[in-house]
Structures are given as C-alpha cells and as structure tokens.
Amino acid sequence: xxxxxxxxxxxxxxxxxxxxxxxxxxxxxxxxxxxxxxxxxxxxxxxxxxxxxxxxxxxxxxxxxxxxxxxxxxxxxxxxxxxxxxxxxxxxxxxxxxxxxxxxxxxxxxxxxxxxxxxxxxxxxxxxxxxxxxxxxxxxxxxxx
Numbered sequence: 001x002x003x004x005x006x007x008x009x010x011x012x013x014x015x016x017x018x019x020x021x022x023x024x025x026x027x028x029x030x031x032x033x034x035x036x037x038x039x040x041x042x043x044x045x046x047x048x049x050x051x052x053x054x055x056x057x058x059x060x061x062x063x064x065x066x067x068x069x070x071x072x073x074x075x076x077x078x079x080x081x082x083x084x085x086x087x088x089x090x091x092x093x094x095x096x097x098x099x100x101x102x103x104x105x106x107x108x109x110x111x112x113x114x115x116x117x118x119x120x121x122x123x124x125x126x127x128x129x130x131x132x133x134x135x136x137x138x139x140x141x142x143x144x145x
Contacts (some may be wrong), residue, residue: 004079004142006092007051010068011036016111019068027096029133033073043101044127048090051077053124061118070120071112076142084126089145095134097145102127 010019014037025033032039032046039045049072058065067075074092090098104123113119 002079002144004076006136006138006140006142007075007077008067009074009136009138010072012068012071013037018111018115019071019073021067024135024137025073027092027098027130027133027136029130031133032130036073038073043129044105045130046074046098046128047072047121048074048076048098048126048128049120049124050079050081051075053081053120057118057120061116063116065116069112069116070125071110072121072125074136079142079144081124081126084144089131090128091141091143091145092136093134093140095132096130096136097132098128099131100126101129 008021009025010021011025011033012019013035027033049070054065054075084100086100086103088100103126105121105125110119
C-alpha cells in the first residue's frame with residue numbers, strides 16, 4: 001500500500017504533555033507543526049504512528065486511546081509502516097512533505113508510559129523532519145514519494 005490517509009492530528013504546546021486532537025495543522029518547513037512543543041531545528045519535528053497499531057492497543061488493553069494519547073502528532077491509516085525506513089519521504093495533503101529520520105526511540109519514563117503503562121513510540125514511532133510545509137487536515141491523503 002503506497003497510499004494512506006491522515007486519520008488524526010494532535011498537538012501540545014510543550015514537551016512532556018499528552019497531545020490534544022485538532023482538525024488541521026500548519027506544517028512549517030525545517031520546523032514542524034505550528035504550536036507544537038516538539039517543533040524546532042532537529043530531526044524529530046513530527047511524530048507519526050500507524051492507526052492500526054493504536055487500534056491493536058485499544059483491543060489489547062480494552063481501553064480507548066484517543067488521538068495524541070501516545071504523544072503522536074499524526075495517525076496514518078492504511079499505510080504499511082513495516083515497509084517504511086529512514087530516508088523515506090511522505091507527502092501529506094497537497095504540499096507538506098516529511099522525511100523519516102528515525103524509527104523508534106529510547107523510552108525514558110515518558111508522560112505516556114507513566115499515564116497508561118504502555119507506549120508505542122519507542123518501538124513504532126516514525127520521527128520526521130519537514131522538507132516542505134503546508135496545511136494538513138484530517139482525511140488528507142498520505143503518499144509515499
């Protein structure tokens with residue numbers, strides 16, 4: 001599957017907070033999402049998760065995880081994340097382009113694991129930098145370039 005859909009978008013003003021769902025975001029080149037605490041000049045400007053991974057956690061833990069609960073900015077539905085690697089570029093909507101810089105990360109006791117006892121970012125998070133900015137909305141197409 002080379003195409004997916006933006007299932008959800010979420011931001012938080014500061015690091016160390018759970019993110020809250022929003023209907024659209026402004027993605028800024030070499031920065032990240034306007035108003036998100038993880039934006040800045042570094043390699044993990046935006047974090048993506050596969051929607052299916054979240055659905056699996058909901059079933060496994062019999063709990064309803066909301067968009068942003070795993071500290072992800074974007075949940076993507078319909079893309080096979082196992083086929084993605086560092087350097088792969090994703091186009092979101094009409095303009096925004098992300099490049100995957102890292103998959104997974106060390107799990108310090110994060111707000112997510114402290115709150116829910118589980119986390120997806122250490123094993124499955126796609127950390128990206130922004131190559132091209134633009135508005136991204138829930139429901140926008142996601143394409144592997």
